[in-house]
Structures are given as structure tokens and as C-alpha cells.
Amino acid sequence: MSRNPAPQLDRPTRQTVPAAAARRAPVGNRPPIRFDASRWLVLGVLVIASVYFLAPVWWLLVASTKTDSGLFSGNAFWFGHFAFFDNVRTVFTEQGGIYSTWLLNSALYAVGGATVSTLISAMAGYALTKYPFRGREFTFNVVLAAVLVPQPLLAVPLYLLFSEVHLVNTYWAVLLPSMVSPFGVYLARIYAGASVPDELLEAGRIDGAGELRIFFTISMRVMAPALVTIFLFQFVSIWTNYLLPVLMLANDKLQPVTEGIVGWQAQRAIGPSAPPYNIVITAAMISAVPLVVLFLSLQRYWRSGLTAGSVK
């Protein structure tokens, strides 16, 4: 359990030498691959599976380029009258431009919550591995147990507590719970344990540096890849959170984009003056863009976080 997830990532894929050569060869002179029935079958299954996973997203992309009436006619999976830019303009001007407020709120919650939680998780995880003290294992086990407590199960209890102390319907109602990430502490501990050498800390101490200075100037730099992963996971979980804000925030000026869009969708079910389907669809799609960009640009860190749980 104390293995460093990072080396996992760059480990060369294990394979026999001839297979590796065949796979790494440029497309032009790849040796002929024998196509037997079983290989076609495998390919067929994989293609069907990828159609299942990709077709709905393709539908979403196509639907965001259509007019509202266009959604109800013609081929659902192909373009009709191209209205994407009109849709985007409507999304940002609907209800006095509240959509940009929602995006800004989401950014505030996600950046603020993830920054604080990354910093305090790094400090806590580092302390849990680099300083011996009584109760250390117990503290870590409590954190580990908390990793298994899912956020949605805590949302109603948090609401009950926050309504008692009158924090409901404030920015803090979403920001404060977002600052705590037991998973971040877990990740920081295993990473610091595996990658920050004790000799480095001793060297710093001999040079007369204080513990805080050693942490902020030396250890945090070594822990940088883990910090990126913690930030990424926390950012994503805050950006996609729906239950907590929908419980806490009735004032639509404070809402994040997830709650805002579902609110539009719900209005749509009630009255005709609400944003039409194509606007809800375009709004939903735009709200996913930051995450898809993060995911594609930081794939390496995604995988290290996901596999951290299964590396034992």
C-alpha cells in the first residue's frame, strides 16, 4: 500500500519483444497481421461497445447545433439547420445572462475548494508519514475510513447542521465542505512516503532550515505530481457536485452551473416560458467543456489517482 503510484504511469507496457516491435512499427511497414475469426470477433465486440459509449455523446454534440423544432424532426444523429452559435448566444443571454454567473460560481467553488484542500491534504499526509507521533496510525485509519464515506451520504447531515448554524444559502455552504478531501490525505501520504527521502529532510535540518521551510521549499516540490492529482480530483468532484448545492443554495445567484442547468430543465417541464430543450442541451454541453479539457490534458494524473486505490 505504500507504493508510489507515479512510477506505475511511465512503466513500459509489458509485452514480448516481437509483439512490441510489431506494435511500435510505423503504420506504413507494419508486418501483415493474420486476421482470424476470433480477432474479428474481438474487434466487433469492442466496436459495438464503443458505439454504446460514444453515440449518446455524439447525439449531445449534434443536438446542441439544432433549433428547438429541429430536435423533433429529421435524423437525430445528424446535423440539420446549424444553429449552434445562436444557441450559445441564447444560453449566455437567457434570464439576464445568469449562465455566466453560474460558470463563475462553479469556478470559484472548484478552484477555491481544490486549492485549500490540496494544501491542507498535502500538509496532513506529509505529517502522517514523516513525523512519528503517538496515534499516527489511528489518525490515518480514520482518514482511510472517511475515504469510503461518500459525499452524497453526508450532504443531508451537512444541510441539517448548516441550517442550524445559519450557513445555508451562502457561498460557505458549498465552499467549506469542498475544502476537505480524505482521499487527498491518503494520496499525499502514500506519495510522500515513497518519494520524499528522509535524507533530504535531514540535510535541510542540518543546514538549519525550519520544518515549515523544509516542507514548503523542498517537500512540496518533490510532491508536485501528487499535488496536481489531488487538485484535479477535488476540482472535478466539486465541479460535478449536484446534491450538495441543490440542498444548500436556493438563491440562483449563488448556484453552480450543475444546479442552474437542472433548474432550467425542471422549469422546462413546468411552463412554456422556460428555456427550450436545445438551450438546456447546449448549456449542459458547455458546462462539460472545462472537464473534458482537463481530462485530456492531464490524462497521466487521472490514471495515477484512479489506480492509487488498487495498488497495494
Added chain:
Amino acid sequence: MTTAPLGRAATATPPVAAHRPPRHVRRRARTAALFLAPFLMLFAAMYLAPIGYTLYQSLFRMHRDGLGLSAPTQVFAGLANYTTALGDPAFRGSLLRVLLIGVVQVPVMLGLALGLALLLDARSTLFRRFFRLSFFLPYALPGVVGAIMWSYLVAPGLSPITAAAHHLGLHLDLTSNGMLAPTIGNMLTWGWTGYNMLIIYSALQAIPAELSEAATMDGCSAWGVAWRIKIPLVRPALVLTTVFSIIGTAQLYNEPAILHNVAPNLSSTYTPIYAAYDAVNANNFNAAAAESVILALLAFVLSFGFLRLVQHRGAAL
């Protein structure tokens, strides 16, 4: 769950012993406390306090006097809220519903994830990167966006699936009462198969190639290698994904809540969290507290029960 012992976590201070430890050891322990303090304070406030407060609230009820003129007062109710919740057919129904969805959907999803991971891991598979990315894409999409997308993909009038069935002469309404559970199961399978597949796939990649090669040389078929070598070796990953999935099903809320916008027939107590949310909306905080505790206990019992079960069956984790 276990709030009483958890409370002591915040007091991770150095021991006060008769023989005081050397100065630098004491100083390091102080530094550790300093480093841990911000996290532990927030953790106590955002995890332990709400859990404790909810347990407390679940034991009380609001008492209104006969005429309802004076403000309601809180009186001790013992376990009355729990018996009320468990006696409520709507709440019991919500528990049964997530159990049913879990029993059917989790094995389907994990079977699919394992199958796809094995196919991707097979030596001769083509376009591995493309397939891996396309299976994982749903996980990169926010859950709410996926749920809105699926709600329209099944909404009568808008759904291309219903339209295609209509072309074939079939009448299909994916939002009818009987179809709600399969529709939600499909939303979960679509959203989470790729995530589980990636965890299993990473475990498969960690198996030394020599093992499968030796088996192949001994005349073991690809099926045999998968069944006898690869699957037993990725057992920890399968256990992990199963526990995560059980917990995930217990906390089901987004999908039914969003589907409700296109399927008004979906009840507002469809899942336990949905029911607790409904109780909050009705200002019945004590009921919401009791329902949350019951749900947490259920999730806890199921996931740990599963862990015990697989540990008894042999190979430790």
C-alpha cells in the same frame, strides 16, 4: 457509524510522559500537530460534526401543542423516527429499489467492465488507445450532464430510441413505470463502466507477461489464460470496484432526480437519498436524519458484508 472513537482523532498531541522524550522529538511532534491541525479541524467540522448532529437529530421530534399557537418544541423521541421511517412504505420501497438496482446493475456493469478490460489487454487487440479512451469518456463528462443527456434520449417525443422502436412497429416508452429501473440502470452502466474498466485494466497490466506466456506455451487457450490466471490475479481490483459500486448505488440521487424532469411519474421518494431530500423539503428534519442514518448503516453493512464474504472465500486481499 463510529463517531465516539473518531472524536479522539483531533487530539493527536504528543504524549505527556514521566520521562520526557528528547527535545527534538517533542518539537517534531509539535510540528506534526501543526501540519495536521487545519485538515483535522475541517474534518471534524465537515465530517464528524454533521454525523454526530444527525444522530442526535434522529432521536428527537418536533412537538406542537394542541392549538398550534406556541412555537413547536423539540422533544426526545427515542427510536420513534426510525420505526416511522422503516414503517413507511415509501421509504421501504426506496430501500428495496436501490437493492434491486444494485443486485442487477452492479454485476452487469462489472461483468462488462471486466470483459472489456480483458479484451483490451489481449495481445492482439487493435486500436487499443482509441477504445480505452472511448470507454472512459462517459466518466469525464459531469454526471449531471450525462443524466440530462439520457433524460432526453429516453423522453417520449424526443427519444431517438423510442422513434427507432416505433419504426419497427414497437411501442416503447422508456419513462413508463415499468421501464424506470432499467432506464436508470442503463444510465449508471453507461456512466461508470469505463471507470471500473480502467481500474481492472490497470491491474491486468501489472500481471507479469511471463505468466500468461508460460500458460500459453503449456497449451492453455486465451480463454483459459483469462479464466485461470488473469481473473484470479485481478481479484483485489474486482473486490474494490464491487465495494465502490455498492456504495455508489446506495447514494443514488442525481439520475432519478433529473429523470423526474421528463418522467413526472417517477416518485419523489424513488431512492433513499431522494426520500431524505423530500423530508428536508417538507421541513421534517428529524425524519430526514433518521433516514440518512438508516441508509448509511445499510451501505456500511452491505460493503463490509461483501468484504467479509470474499475474505472468507479464500485468498486475502
